[in-house]
Amino acid sequence: MATYMNIERVKYMCSCDKWTAFSLLYFCKHCLKLRCSKCVTHEVDNHYCPNCLENMPSTEAMLKKNRCSSCFDCPCCQHTLSTRATTLLVGATSPTSPDSSASQPSGAAEEAPPATPKKVYYLACGFCRWTSRDGGLQDQPVASGGWNEEENPHNQQISNLVEYYQQMALVEQVERDRKRTPSRRRALLQHADKYGLTSVVARHRAGLSPHSPSSLKKGEDAKLVELEASEASDDIALLSEDYYNKPVNLNEVCTIGQSISQPELQWDTTSKLKPHRKTLLVKRSKRCRECEHNLIKPDFSPSSIKFKIQLIAIYLVPEIRVVPGVQLHPKKESRVILTLSNPSQYEMHVIVLPSELPEDVGNCKVVLPKTELVLAAKDETAEFDDAGEPPRDYKDDPQVVVFRKANKLGFVVKITPNESAKEAWVSFMIKYDYRQVALEAEAPQPTWLHQHVACRIG
Amino acid sequence: WSEEETYTANKDLSTIFNTRYIPGTRETWNVRCGFAGETGPRFIIPSEVSYPHAKKVVKISECSRLTESYLYETLVDFIHMLYFRHLLVNPKDRKVVIIESLLCPSSFRNTLAKVLFKHYEVASVLFAPNHLMALFTLGVQTALVVDVGYTETFALPIYDGVPILGAWQTLPVAGQAIHGSIEKKLLENCKVTTELAENVLLSSLLDSIKEDVLEDIKVRMCFVTKMERAVEYQNAIQEDGSVDYAKLPPLPPIVDYPVDGNKILHICGSIRETAAEVLFDYDLEQQSLPSVILDCILKCPIDMRKVLSENIVVTGGTATLPGFTHRLQGELLRLVQTPKYARSLAVRRFAFHAAPAKPNYTSWLGGAIFGASEVLASRSVSKESYLESGVIPDWSSIAERVSTKDDDRPTIQ
Numbered sequence: 001m002a003t004y005m006n007i008e009r010v011k012y013m014c015s016c017d018k019w020t021a022f023s024l025l026y027f028c029k030h031c032l033k034l035r036c037s038k039c040v041t042h043e044v045d046n047h048y049c050p051n052c053l054e055n056m057p058s059t060e061a062m063l064k065k066n067r068c069s070s071c072f073d074c075p076c077c078q079h080t081l082s083t084r085a086t087t088l089l090v091g092a093t094s095p096t097s098p099d100s101s102a103s104q105p106s107g108a109a110e111e112a113p114p115a116t117p118k119k120v121y122y123l124a125c126g127f128c129r130w131t132s133r134d135g136g137l138q139d140q141p142v143a144s145g146g147w148n149e150e151e152n153p154h155n156q157q158i159s160n161l162v163e164y165y166q167q168m169a170l171v172e173q174v175e176r177d178r179k180r181t182p183s184r185r186r187a188l189l190q191h192a193d194k195y196g197l198t199s200v201v202a203r204h205r206a207g208l209s210p211h212s213p214s215s216l217k218k219g220e221d222a223k224l225v226e227l228e229a230s231e232a233s234d235d236i237a238l239l240s241e242d243y244y245n246k247p248v249n250l251n252e253v254c255t256i257g258q259s260i261s262q263p264e265l266q267w268d269t270t271s272k273l274k275p276h277r278k279t280l281l282v283k284r285s286k287r288c289r290e291c292e293h294n295l296i297k298p299d300f301s302p303s304s305i306k307f308k309i310q311l312i313a314i315y316l317v318p319e320i321r322v323v324p325g326v327q328l329h330p331k332k333e334s335r336v337i338l339t340l341s342n343p344s345q346y347e348m349h350v351i352v353l354p355s356e357l358p359e360d361v362g363n364c365k366v367v368l369p370k371t372e373l374v375l376a377a378k379d380e381t382a383e384f385d386d387a388g389e390p391p392r393d394y395k396d397d398p399q400v401v402v403f404r405k406a407n408k409l410g411f412v413v414k415i416t417p418n419e420s421a422k423e424a425w426v427s428f429m430i431k432y433d434y435r436q437v438a439l440e441a442e443a444p445q446p447t448w449l450h451q452h453v454a455c456r457i458g
Numbered sequence: 459w460s461e462e463e464t465y466t467a468n469k470d471l472s473t474i475f476n477t478r479y480i481p482g483t484r485e486t487w488n489v490r491c492g493f494a495g496e497t498g499p500r501f502i503i504p505s506e507v508s509y510p511h512a513k514k515v516v517k518i519s520e521c522s523r524l525t526e527s528y529l530y531e532t533l534v535d536f537i538h539m540l541y542f543r544h545l546l547v548n549p550k551d552r553k554v555v556i557i558e559s560l561l562c563p564s565s566f567r568n569t570l571a572k573v574l575f576k577h578y579e580v581a582s583v584l585f586a587p588n589h590l591m592a593l594f595t596l597g598v599q600t601a602l603v604v605d606v607g608y609t610e611t612f613a614l615p616i617y618d619g620v621p622i623l624g625a626w627q628t629l630p631v632a633g634q635a636i637h638g639s640i641e642k643k644l645l646e647n648c649k650v651t652t653e654l655a656e657n658v659l660l661s662s663l664l665d666s667i668k669e670d671v672l673e674d675i676k677v678r679m680c681f682v683t684k685m686e687r688a689v690e691y692q693n694a695i696q697e698d699g700s701v702d703y704a705k706l707p708p709l710p711p712i713v714d715y716p717v718d719g720n721k722i723l724h725i726c727g728s729i730r731e732t733a734a735e736v737l738f739d740y741d742l743e744q745q746s747l748p749s750v751i752l753d754c755i756l757k758c759p760i761d762m763r764k765v766l767s768e769n770i771v772v773t774g775g776t777a778t779l780p781g782f783t784h785r786l787q788g789e790l791l792r793l794v795q796t797p798k799y800a801r802s803l804a805v806r807r808f809a810f811h812a813a814p815a816k817p818n819y820t821s822w823l824g825g826a827i828f829g830a831s832e833v834l835a836s837r838s839v840s841k842e843s844y845l846e847s848g849v850i851p852d853w854s855s856i857a858e859r860v861s862t863k864d865d866d867r868p869t870i871q
Binding site: 038041042043044047061065066152154157158162164165166168169170172173176229230231232233236238243244246247248253255260264266279280281282284 | 502595730
């Protein structure tokens with residue numbers, strides 16, 4: 001009724017005191033509390049590629065920078081690229097460029113008998129028609145893999161820097177340790193020796209300019225990386241005359257989105273664009289913050305949408321929906337039908353109580369049913385079983401319970417909306433008996449739980 | 459080594475400085491995220507969170523002006539997206555480096571720290587100033603770092619690894635001002651061809667142009683012209699403010715730029731060439747990008763000035779415009795010979811460093827290099843100390859810390 005399209009209509013109060021749509025809530029069986037996505041800990045479960053649905057172990061994903069090894073994204077429009085096969089003539093005739101011959105149909109092979117057709121592959125975007133040939137890449141003889149990726153041209157320089165600063169950090173650490181624990185010099189010396197810095201420390205102990213980094217450079221530093229500090233230059237290249245004379249072809253210039261999609265390279269012209277590997281996605285498991293039990297644990301396989309553990313509120317907590325089509329008039333009492341459904345396999349008793357919140361979202365005067373409502377157990381076969389057993393007589397008060405169907409019932413509340421409010425919200429508390437689902441034969445003990453609910457009536 | 463995340467949240471100075479230039483337009487700053495020890499950020503993404511249920515997109519720069527709890531909620535969602543959509547790692551018990559501007563409001567960084575420590579339970583957070591971090595990519599100790607970002611230009615000298623806070627200079631002119639200048643010029647005299655008519659004035663069809671269109675125009679066809687041509691442009695401006703096209707040098711070619719699927723803008727060469735002139739024009743307080751750099755040098759002690767002027771590092775997205783550095787150098791050389799500076803400033807040479815990165819992620823890379831070293835643990839605020847004290851030390855309160863623990867100086871050595 002109001003669950004699938006308009007989930008904001010009925011909100012439950014989460015244990016963190018926030019109103020959240022019912023279908024987005026979890027229910028921790030161990031703390032017996034509702035949890036929203038902000039009061040659970042999210043954890044990365046496993047990595048997978050959204051295109052080929054291939055699983056990747058997390059260590060491998062880390063190494064590959066969270067990118068799939070076989071799927072590529074279009075550098076122009078970020079759509080997934082597909083691999084195309086074509087035949088290329090190789091043989092007696094001089095090897096022709098792939099651009100001219102690959103587009104010919106394979107029938108061309110018969111006209112030139114000495115040439116042998118060879119299958120080659122290239123990547124093409126089905127959306128914007130970009131192909132790997134536009135990026136100046138040679139066609140590959142194998143269907144997957146084999147595409148080289150361009151590296152950051154500054155890799156060597158950056159790794160030198162990283163190494164240099166790591167060593168500076170070590171020197172600093174040794175110095176600090178020495179300063180803090182003067183009594184344990186011997187132990188420290190061993191510690192320093194581990195990093196090949198004995199003589200540096202010895203120098204410091206001898207009182208030879210301990211703070212100057214030059215003492216490190218001069219002494220034994222076979223192990224210390226020499227860093228070439230960057231030289232500033234005042235010879236800055238002048239802008240080429242092409243900028244002033246040449247017309248700009250917009251199709252050849254990258255947009256900012258295209259260029260920052262590969263931050264390390266940031267191409268400026270489209271002819272340099274290279275396909276980039278598809279980013280992986282993750283499956284997440286969710287844990288209760290209080291008891292650290294898993295609330296959601298997805299199935300390992302990326303193509304499966306099942307869960308190993310799923311403690312979703314819909315399956316465990318009675319659900320309230322609003323029957324639509326109510327005409328509300330300010331300051332006039334009207335009858336609104338709410339439905340209540342029982343998700344558990346046991347009979348459930350629900351009492352509707354007025355809200356006890358100090359700051360109430362409800363802005364209507366509401367008359368709630370005073371009797372206890374009894375909900376039949378959920379029976380999954382009942383829907384398919386037309387005959388079924390006759391429903392038990394619950395001896396309902398017809399003034400309160402309007403209808404009853406399987407595990408669901410509709411009850412009446414009387415609402416007097418406020419004049420000033422734009423939307424009529426009703427809030428109340430339900431008290432229900434929750435029974436832990438157990439494998440043992442004996443019926444579990446019921447626990448009475450309270451839950452605040454708010455509904456938007458109109 | 460440990461894999462720390464490094465976010466560069468180049469927090470801009472929106473609330474203080476942006477009022478003079480195109481007020482009311484949207485503001486973004488892109489966030490770069492990745493792992494320490496890597497050669498570049500994994501992702502550069504706009505700092506906004508989209509809520510498909512509510513069908514809205516919330517920009518973090520907008521909600522930082524609103525209440526703190528709203529900012530907290532948005533940051534929780536944003537960092538959730540960073541971790542589980544982009545970085546794909548568990549945030550719990552990880553070390554985080556955040557590279558921020560020195561002018562980042564305390565309320566913002568406190569809220570960010572609260573989100574990271576309380577909600578994501580990270581092991582430690584280091585807030586590092588972006589100017590200092592830029593030096594780690596170069597291996598030098600002394601430089602004048604000029605960050606030409608989106609809303610403002612921020613120059614800060616660093617001598618022997620120590621930022622000279624007394625000499626910082628800012629100017630509310632940067633990328634956003636270029637967008638404004640393009641918009642103004644387009645609305646003034648740009649011709650449009652539509653389905654119905656040819657060569658209509660753009661201002662008759664539109665009152666304003668969307669900022670992403672302006673950014674696209676800037677990135678794809680604008681450049682910074684050389685000194686001589688800029689002077690010729692200035693000479694061509696007549697007394698009444700109009701431009702005498704007869705006096706101008708031959709203009710760069712016109713570019714046809716499609717907008718909205720039904721209009722074609724004919725963007726003339728003078729717009730492409732002079733869009734970035736706003737950086738070098740003097741504002742009401744007689745300030746421009748070069749004068750800010752010279753003032754910054756002037757505020758430093760006299761023995762540092764020569765070294766600083768010969769070690770200039772330009773970072774920030776606006777610095778990627780073609781011809782930017784060459785023009786800046788030319789302007790500095792010209793300005794230093796004007797009477798205002800010729801006497802007080804004896805430097806005559808301006809040299810620029812080239813970082814092993816694109817200017818728009820230089821300080822991120824510095825943070826990544828710094829984060830890969832072991833000093834990170836001793837420099838950053840750990841979860842225990844945060845939960846104990848509940849505050850993030852501000853850089854203005856560093857003096858207090860230095861007096862108690864003299865080795866906690868936030869410098870290289």
